[in-house]
Amino acid sequence: MKTHKTASSTFLNILFRFGEKHRLKFAFPDSRNDFFYPSLFQRSQVKDYRPGMCFNVICNHMRFNAPEVAKLLPMDTSYITILRDPAELFESSFHYFGRLVPFTWKIPGDDKLTEFLHDPHYYFDPEGFNSFYLKNLLFFDFGQDNTLELDDPRVEKGIKFIIGRFQLVMLVEYFEESLILLKDALCWDMDDLLFFKLNARKGSTVSKLTPELRARALEWNAIDWKLYQHFNQTFWKKVDAYGRQRMAEDVAELKRQNAEMASICIEGGRAVEAGSIQETAMQPWQPIGEKSIMGYNLKKNVDKAHRKLCRKMLMPELQYLTELGVNLWITKLWGHVRDIINW
Numbered sequence: 001m002k003t004h005k006t007a008s009s010t011f012l013n014i015l016f017r018f019g020e021k022h023r024l025k026f027a028f029p030d031s032r033n034d035f036f037y038p039s040l041f042q043r044s045q046v047k048d049y050r051p052g053m054c055f056n057v058i059c060n061h062m063r064f065n066a067p068e069v070a071k072l073l074p075m076d077t078s079y080i081t082i083l084r085d086p087a088e089l090f091e092s093s094f095h096y097f098g099r100l101v102p103f104t105w106k107i108p109g110d111d112k113l114t115e116f117l118h119d120p121h122y123y124f125d126p127e128g129f130n131s132f133y134l135k136n137l138l139f140f141d142f143g144q145d146n147t148l149e150l151d152d153p154r155v156e157k158g159i160k161f162i163i164g165r166f167q168l169v170m171l172v173e174y175f176e177e178s179l180i181l182l183k184d185a186l187c188w189d190m191d192d193l194l195f196f197k198l199n200a201r202k203g204s205t206v207s208k209l210t211p212e213l214r215a216r217a218l219e220w221n222a223i224d225w226k227l228y229q230h231f232n233q234t235f236w237k238k239v240d241a242y243g244r245q246r247m248a249e250d251v252a253e254l255k256r257q258n259a260e261m262a263s264i265c266i267e268g269g270r271a272v273e274a275g276s277i278q279e280t281a282m283q284p285w286q287p288i289g290e291k292s293i294m295g296y297n298l299k300k301n302v303d304k305a306h307r308k309l310c311r312k313m314l315m316p317e318l319q320y321l322t323e324l325g326v327n328l329w330i331t332k333l334w335g336h337v338r339d340i341i342n343w
Helices: 008-021 066-070 086-100 102-106 112-118 137-141 153-165 172-186 211-220 222-242 244-265 304-314 317-323 329-340
Strands: 080-083 168-171
Touching: 008 304, 008 317, 080 172, 080 222, 086 102, 086 112, 086 137, 086 211, 086 222, 112 211, 137 222, 153 222, 168 172, 168 222, 172 222, 172 244, 211 222, 222 244, 244 304
Parallel strands: 080 168
Antiparallel strands: none
């Protein structure tokens, strides 16, 4: 279950490579890179869907709709998702999606995030276009009502539903530990977990939240904070069950192998700003109005044994989807329109 602004593009790359390696059958969206988000998922949105079809993996952005998802997958399917500290997620979402939410256009000043958090009820319009991006986005992604008051009984019911459905809830802040738990749950190999951080922002565009702003962001996203706190507790219970020392050793080994792959694959060994990415095929999708998402340059002389893996590990999500056979004409059309109007 691909949530927003939670390193899920990095995780998707891992799943794509695993699926290709084992020739698994993906349920992909048709004509775009999500399942007509923010509408609730319907199985008819799946590319080339016919009644009775069964798939191994579904992982593109959707607004979760459990009965519809279940009709596409085997009974013993593992349901996995990933969460992020809601204050950090809100900052990221405000930066990435803010210009797509019309009520933000009237917020005065250069620091719109701070201005909004000082009086969110004044600016927020629950009926406004795309408003869900800026309040309890995680809860919304799970198909729930993100505008409920925290003490509304439907909040507890929604959280219990998520607890009952998802076997593993990963945490962005402990991404390597999360992957080790995934490996243990699904009987994967360490090689299956190798990754480079995709869709990351350059540091100069990240607003550092003061303690006061962080508290305001958590209060504004109180449902997401309650959800995160619950799964933060269960996460560490899983780590304890796995063994803290064993976990530390496995995380160190994963980091060692990732560093080794970076030295083999990446020119300069690190991510670069969009303007410095040499290959068009390696350009990530950018938020409206800026080029804040970083990417990579593939080394010129990668040995034959690693060339294919390096390219796959560095490939942005949209390009990888295209390579897997998804026709993204709606997404690409929107990209061309943005280029024409310089937005």
